Amino acid sequence: MDTQALTYIFVGLSFALYIAIAIWARAASTSEFYVAGGHVHPVANGMATAADWMSAASFISMAGIIAFAGYDASVYLMGWTGGYVLLALLLAPYLRKFGQFTVPDFIGERYYSKVARVVAVICLVVISFTYIAGQMRGVGVVFSRFLELPIEWGVIIGMGIVFFYAVLGGMKGITYTQVAQYCVLICAYLVPAVFISILITGNPIPQLGLGAAVADGSGVNVLAKLDATLVDLGFAAFTEASKSKIDIFAITLALMVGTAGLPHVIVRFFTVPRVSDARKSAGYALVFIALLYTTAPAVGAFARLNFIDSVNEKAYAAAPTWVKTWEEIGLIAWVDKNQDGVIQYAAGAPFDGRAAYTGAAGPHGERLVSNAPTANANEISVDRDIMVLANPEIANLPGWVVALVAAGGVAAALSTAAGLLLVISASISHDLLKKTFRPKITERGELLAARVSAAAAIVVAGYLGVNPPGFVAQVVALAFGLAASSLFPAILMGIFFKDMNREGAIAGMVSGLVFTLSYIVYFKSPWFGAVNSADNWLFGISPEGVGAIGMLVNFAIAIGVARFTAATPPNIRKLVDNIRMPTGAGEANAAH
Amino acid sequence: MNSEDKADAGGDTAALYWRENVKLVCGLLAVWFAVSFGAGILFVETLNKIQFGGFKLGFWFAQQGSIFVFVILIFIYAARMRAIEKRFGVSDK
Numbered sequence: 001m002d003t004q005a006l007t008y009i010f011v012g013l014s015f016a017l018y019i020a021i022a023i024w025a026r027a028a029s030t031s032e033f034y035v036a037g038g039h040v041h042p043v044a045n046g047m048a049t050a051a052d053w054m055s056a057a058s059f060i061s062m063a064g065i066i067a068f069a070g071y072d073a074s075v076y077l078m079g080w081t082g083g084y085v086l087l088a089l090l091l092a093p094y095l096r097k098f099g100q101f102t103v104p105d106f107i108g109e110r111y112y113s114k115v116a117r118v119v120a121v122i123c124l125v126v127i128s129f130t131y132i133a134g135q136m137r138g139v140g141v142v143f144s145r146f147l148e149l150p151i152e153w154g155v156i157i158g159m160g161i162v163f164f165y166a167v168l169g170g171m172k173g174i175t176y177t178q179v180a181q182y183c184v185l186i187c188a189y190l191v192p193a194v195f196i197s198i199l200i201t202g203n204p205i206p207q208l209g210l211g212a213a214v215a216d217g218s219g220v221n222v223l224a225k226l227d228a229t230l231v232d233l234g235f236a237a238f239t240e241a242s243k244s245k246i247d248i249f250a251i252t253l254a255l256m257v258g259t260a261g262l263p264h265v266i267v268r269f270f271t272v273p274r275v276s277d278a279r280k281s282a283g284y285a286l287v288f289i290a291l292l293y294t295t296a297p298a299v300g301a302f303a304r305l306n307f308i309d310s311v312n313e314k315a316y317a318a319a320p321t322w323v324k325t326w327e328e329i330g331l332i333a334w335v336d337k338n339q340d341g342v343i344q345y346a347a348g349a350p351f352d353g354r355a356a357y358t359g360a361a362g363p364h365g366e367r368l369v370s371n372a373p374t375a376n377a378n379e380i381s382v383d384r385d386i387m388v389l390a391n392p393e394i395a396n397l398p399g400w401v402v403a404l405v406a407a408g409g410v411a412a413a414l415s416t417a418a419g420l421l422l423v424i425s426a427s428i429s430h431d432l433l434k435k436t437f438r439p440k441i442t443e444r445g446e447l448l449a450a451r452v453s454a455a456a457a458i459v460v461a462g463y464l465g466v467n468p469p470g471f472v473a474q475v476v477a478l479a480f481g482l483a484a485s486s487l488f489p490a491i492l493m494g495i496f497f498k499d500m501n502r503e504g505a506i507a508g509m510v511s512g513l514v515f516t517l518s519y520i521v522y523f524k525s526p527w528f529g530a531v532n533s534a535d536n537w538l539f540g541i542s543p544e545g546v547g548a549i550g551m552l553v554n555f556a557i558a559i560g561v562a563r564f565t566a567a568t569p570p571n572i573r574k575l576v577d578n579i580r581m582p583t584g585a586g587e588a589n590a591a592h
Numbered sequence: 593m594n595s596e597d598k599a600d601a602g603g604d605t606a607a608l609y610w611r612e613n614v615k616l617v618c619g620l621l622a623v624w625f626a627v628s629f630g631a632g633i634l635f636v637e638t639l640n641k642i643q644f645g646g647f648k649l650g651f652w653f654a655q656q657g658s659i660f661v662f663v664i665l666i667f668i669y670a671a672r673m674r675a676i677e678k679r680f681g682v683s684d685k
Binding site for chain 1: 606609610613614617620621624628629632633634636640644645646647648651652654655656658659660662663665666667669670673674677682683684
């Protein structure tokens with residue numbers, strides 16, 4: 001059977017599984033819709049959290065970024081896992097004890113203010129939609145490559161599936177489909193990684209293979225060989241930093257704190273039965289995440305080695321078929337600068353800007369581009385995102401592995417999109433309708449509103465997927481920066497700092513949000529003409545890392561304002577005491 | 593014992609429990625900071641001079657080691673908190 005047919009079967013079977021689970025796990029009450037009734041086992045919740053968290057960016061893009069950025073990509077590895085330590089130690093157990101449905105719930109009650117709740121809803125909606133737009137590109141890439149469908153149809157099919165299980169099942173349906181999606185995506189990630197590790201080093205464990213010697217008899221380690229090859233070609237060494245230390249520090253911090261502040265991750269810890277389960281569940285989630293995240297550096301390094309081996313100094317006419325398949329989709333482009341018919345790979349961009357194909361074919365059958373070539377020796381441009389998807393083909397793995405990777409990529413994108421859609425719909429039906437504007441709404445009315453807003457959010461997300469706003473690909477940093485600078489400090493101070501009051505928290509959230517948003521928009525959007533380079537950045541910190549400063553701005557303003565405004569009322573101080581106690585004493589005090 | 597004494601005793605337990613908790617969290621976060629920001633970023637060049645199972649040590653911390661330590665930290669936290677809760681009689685089981 002050919003790879004194409006296998007891919008249809010694998011992706012189709014995984015869709016059938018998700019739909020079957022959705023029918024089995026329908027939500028009957030708002031509690032089941034928002035937090036799966038609070039009955040999810042901590043291991044299952046850990047798996048669901050891992051799938052929720054690991055998006056198309058983790059599955060498709062991360063290893064590609066590592067392949068091309070080497071040590072600099074450590075910011076993602078540490079940033080996107082270290083946040084779970086903050087989550088487990090500082091937020092999850094207390095939010096579980098608080099025992100409501102959404103993140104704005106906590107902020108609204110703790111800061112005794114509808115304004116604070118609405119500010120939190122705004123932060124949440126901006127963060128979640130930014131994040132969803134990123135997922136759509138992932139779905140589009142997978143569908144267009146493996147199912148040979150136009151990107152629009154890929155997005156519509158994906159949205160249809162999510163619509164079915166998110167609207168029907170709410171958090172309950174999403175939780176159990178995410179458990180299945182985790183299993184699909186982790187197999188899809190590990191199987192090719194193990195194969196490639198065996199091929200390159202003879203060691204079946206990719207985490208160890210990365211440190212092992214290359215199995216070509218030379219006795220040279222993988223990383224040493226990669227360093228030497230890259231330096232030869234004019235690149236920086238794989239294991240050395242090329243970003244400044246302060247920027248790496250700030251980006252890692254912003255990603256960690258942002259991860260801990262992402263509403264769709266936090267809300268997963270509302271679904272377990274007890275406070276102690278919230279702690280354990282964060283641990284299980286990180287185990288499941290670490291399985292992929294510690295494999296990614298190996299996948300990235302192997303992919304870079306394989307890529308150089310299979311294209312550099314190879315005649316284009318004799319290049320492997322995957323080069324031509326990805327060229328067809330527009331993610332690889334080759335310009336024969338010295339007209340020798342051979343691909344030369346070196347440091348630097350081969351031409352200015354993104355490839356603009358002329359539609360004509362060159363003398364060797366390549367797709368010609370109209371971009372002005374650059375002066376360097378590099379002739380090939382390759383999109384980082386193809387590395388994980390092309391890896392099985394680059395390593396000549398069997399067709400079913402390619403099909404598995406396609407199903408895994410779709411699972412990663414859908415599971416994250418569903419989690420995001422749920423927090424958006426919950427914050428609209430619960431926080432805006434029930435708790436702010438229509439307090440008399442019935443349970444059935446609220447459940448209906450939740451379903452309608454989930455459906456509406458899916459349509460908006462689908463639209464963003466088909467018509468991505470100009471600079472969306474660049475603003476993934478936005479979601480983390482905003483979460484780090486608005487929600488995280490407000491929640492943290494709500495638990496650990498009793499003196500933080502309504503005025504301080506609102507001023508902190510607004511100033512953190514406005515500062516971070518302005519900095520990113522100033523450098524990333526085309527509207528201000530600012531040059532996005534280290535010379536212009538504040539303290540040499542890039543827009544990716546500015547969330548770390550935004551967080552400090554939030555803390556400083558919040559503490560300053562809180563000192564000069566009315567103290568936290570006694571009933572709120574008791575609420576905080578109650579949140580801090582896993583059980584018993586706190587509740588007795590509150591009733592006193 | 594009248595009800596006010598009881599409340600004081602309860603408040604005391606709560607304060608002691610909370611202090612233990614904060615102490616534990618601070619200790620674990622110190623390790624969290626040391627392996628990621630310390631070994632993986634601030635002192636990476638120094639550590640890179642040490643070879644560790646085919647890796648430069650600083651690079652290994654930045655791409656794998658810190659993640660393993662993060663996992664261990666969370667499980668230590670969960671286990672130690674259960675012990676503290678039992679000691680103060682505030683367990684949720």
